[in-house]
Amino acid sequence: MKIVKLLSMLxxxxxxxxxxxxxxxSCTSPNIPxxxxxxxxxxxxxxxxGSTIPGTEQTVTVHGSCDSxxxxxxxxxxxxxxxxxxAGFPGVYDTGVAGIGITxxxxxxxxxxxxxxxxxxxGTPLGYISTDGAKSFNFTLTxxxxxxxxxxxxxxxxxxxxxxxxxxxxxxxxxxxxxxxYAGNVTFSQVTCAVTPQSLSITLGDFPVSDFTHVxxxxxxxxxxxxxxxxxxxxxxxxxxxxxxxxxxxxGVVKLTPENGAAGGVGIEMTFDGMVATFDRxxxxxxxxxxxxxxxxxxxxxxxxxxxTVTPGPANGVATLTLAYQ
Numbered sequence: 391m392k393i394v395k396l397l398s399m400l401x402x403x404x405x406x407x408x409x410x411x412x413x414x415x416s417c418t419s420p421n422i423p424x425x426x427x428x429x430x431x432x433x434x435x436x437x438x439x440g441s442t443i444p445g446t447e448q449t450v451t452v453h454g455s456c457d458s459x460x461x462x463x464x465x466x467x468x469x470x471x472x473x474x475x476x477a478g479f480p481g482v483y484d485t486g487v488a489g490i491g492i493t494x495x496x497x498x499x500x501x502x503x504x505x506x507x508x509x510x511x512x513g514t515p516l517g518y519i520s521t522d523g524a525k526s527f528n529f530t531l532t533x534x535x536x537x538x539x540x541x542x543x544x545x546x547x548x549x550x551x552x553x554x555x556x557x558x559x560x561x562x563x564x565x566x567x568x569x570x571x572y573a574g575n576v577t578f579s580q581v582t583c584a585v586t587p588q589s590l591s592i593t594l595g596d597f598p599v600s601d602f603t604h605v606x607x608x609x610x611x612x613x614x615x616x617x618x619x620x621x622x623x624x625x626x627x628x629x630x631x632x633x634x635x636x637x638x639x640x641x642g643v644v645k646l647t648p649e650n651g652a653a654g655g656v657g658i659e660m661t662f663d664g665m666v667a668t669f670d671r672x673x674x675x676x677x678x679x680x681x682x683x684x685x686x687x688x689x690x691x692x693x694x695x696x697x698x699t700v701t702p703g704p705a706n707g708v709a710t711l712t713l714a715y716q
Contacts, residue, residue: 417527417558419454422565425573426450426533432581432624432715433490433542440479443490445627445672445714446535450570452516453528456558461521464559465529467494467502468509470569471551475505476538481514485535485551487578488543494554494570495532502554512559519558533570542580549573581715583620583679590614592691594658594705602693602700608659611690616711618685624715626679627672628662628687632709642666643694644707653705655697660709661690672714679715 426448433443471492473484481501482491494502496516504511517529533554535547553571557563592612601609618626637643643657660667663676679685693705 417454417456417459417562417564419452419527419564421450421452421454422556423567423569423571424450424452425569425571428572429716430577430579431535432579432622433537434715435540435542435580435582436584437537439489439537439539441537442493443535443537443714444629444712445716447495447532448534448572449530449532449670451528451530452556452564453526454564455524455526456519456561457525459519459525459558459561461519461523461525463519463561464512464515465517465519465527465556465564466504466509466511466515466559467496467531467554467556467570468507468511469494469502469505470553470555471505473551475503476536479536479538482536482538483551484538485547487545487547489537489539489541490543490547490578491536491538492552493534493536495534497530507555510559515559516556527564531570533572542578544577544579546577547572581620581622581624583618583624583713583715585713586617594691594693597693599700599702602656602695605695605698607695609693611661611692613688613690616687616689616713618679618687618713619682620679620715621682623681624679626675626685626687627714627716628675629670629672629712629714630660630662630667630709631670631712632707634708636669637694637696640694640696642668643696644669644709647704647706647708649704649706651703653701653703655695655700656693656705657696658705658707658709659692659694663688672712674716 476482476491481503482493500514520526555568632644634645637657643659
């Protein structure tokens, strides 16, 4: 994808308005401006309108500080493109490509609703200036595209329609320019893919505590496949996530579901296409899904000892697999 610099007069004016009070305060972050690379996207015809388009959700961590902003002030975002808010989808803005909208999501999962140089989105803040005297901030945000109608147009999304501005409310922007956007024009086309099964339950089995003799001990892996059949050739991507969280010291290991009497000292290790799983980011499958040919995507799951002592009890887990197409 080609990087396209945004120089529209609207954005220049927005940045100027937010940056004008720099004599009062200046806020900087090594993460802003942020231009997010995005491949060409194939949008599933089966995806419901209002849904985030898999593969477009890109999360950015923003940290930094201000020299004199008041403690506790909210950090907000405003949409800087010229697209109108999509009917029926608050916080989603038209991109100029039929059926495609854009949104910015805060760490609480709320879509930011507000556009223009003086928008007030304090009801859905990104974060706050710290109250410890350091005048720092640290938060995450997610830029994503949303399907807004059953039919999606083909063509390129203008990068100028993907820009959000960040700033401390009623003060100045963060960074110069204070922009988060995709890093170029994104090309869309529609594809129909059938994924089976839609859900499944994997039984890992019952094991005595004596089987777990040391950290890193594992049980026999259970293999399972996800099948994908598309009407055009695509490069699938898979994102694995879990509401339970992950064992940060052990790659590919999901935490057990918290429940009364749950086992301790073990997690569930997952692999995808023969590799230890990575979480909350898209990874390409080893093979393409060729037009009208079934692709089998292999996974495994097994128990993995994460502590020196394992205690008995239910050892359940949950994971969500999200597929995107290029």
